[in-house]
Amino acid sequence: MSHQHNTEELEGVTFWEKHYGQSERVWSGKVNKVIEDLVAPLTPGTSLDIGCGEGGDVLWLASNGWQATGLDISPTAISRAVEEAKKHGIDPSAAQFVASDLDAWDTKQSFDLVTLSFFQAPFQFPRAEFLRKAASFVAPGGHLLALSHASLPSFAQIPEHELPIFPSPEQELEALDLDPVQWSIHTAELRERTITAPNGEPAVMEDSVVFVQRNK
Numbered sequence: 001m002s003h004q005h006n007t008e009e010l011e012g013v014t015f016w017e018k019h020y021g022q023s024e025r026v027w028s029g030k031v032n033k034v035i036e037d038l039v040a041p042l043t044p045g046t047s048l049d050i051g052c053g054e055g056g057d058v059l060w061l062a063s064n065g066w067q068a069t070g071l072d073i074s075p076t077a078i079s080r081a082v083e084e085a086k087k088h089g090i091d092p093s094a095a096q097f098v099a100s101d102l103d104a105w106d107t108k109q110s111f112d113l114v115t116l117s118f119f120q121a122p123f124q125f126p127r128a129e130f131l132r133k134a135a136s137f138v139a140p141g142g143h144l145l146a147l148s149h150a151s152l153p154s155f156a157q158i159p160e161h162e163l164p165i166f167p168s169p170e171q172e173l174e175a176l177d178l179d180p181v182q183w184s185i186h187t188a189e190l191r192e193r194t195i196t197a198p199n200g201e202p203a204v205m206e207d208s209v210v211f212v213q214r215n216k
């Protein structure tokens with residue numbers, strides 16, 4: 001990838017470290033329901049969660065038989081994930097964490113499951129390249145799950161310049177640019193879930209779900 005990304009990498013670390021520094025815990029620590037629904041029927045193997053944050057999904061995977069790896073650009077998020085794993089008594093060999101920018105990271109290992117959940121930010125970054133890099137880590141027969149916010153929830157008020165990109169499933173597939181001979185598309189759809197808005201009222205969130213499998 002080009003030099004330009006090194007500058008973006010620094011901006012990325014700075015942004016996410018500030019984000020995680022704002023409170024002791026940012027995410028719920030609970031597994032995402034879509035991941036649970038789609039992954040539970042799979043035979044556990046090796047997994048990689050890109051942009052794992054504080055590790056909630058990785059810890060669920062590790063507790064459900066996966067050899068799980070979580071990668072995140074934020075050292076603060078990763079140290080929280082490591083602490084959570086210890087707190088839950090999860091064997092360190094079952095849940096491994098890496099603090100790195102995906103742009104700078106590479107591995108010879110391939111994974112039976114690669115997940116990217118809400119890999120979105122209020123600044124420009126080469127998301128399509130990251131998606132394709134994620135797909136390159138999937139082993140033959142393995143799955144890739146890309147889950148994104150597809151729209152702004154009704155209660156959220158964010159200045160226009162801070163809005164992330166909200167990809168549709170079709171845009172995710174276009175960005176992934178998968179070879180149809182090598183990949184099968186299992187799910188490419190919008191899913192709604194109800195959450196509690198800050199005012200205590202129920203609010204609907206719309207997620208873009210793309211779940212694909214590399215053919216054996």
Ligand SMILES: C[S@@+](CC[C@H](N)C(=O)[O-])C[C@H]1O[C@@H](n2cnc3c(N)ncnc32)[C@H](O)[C@@H]1O
Pocket residue numbers: 012016027050051052053054071072073074077100101102103116117118119120121
């Ligand atoms: C919106 S958060 C989602 C966290 C988690 N996946 C979840 O669903 O709660 C996006 C995460 O991606 C991480 N991230 C952003 N850019 C990254 C990059 N270039 N390489 C690795 N992680 C990155 C951020 O630090 C952040 O934890």
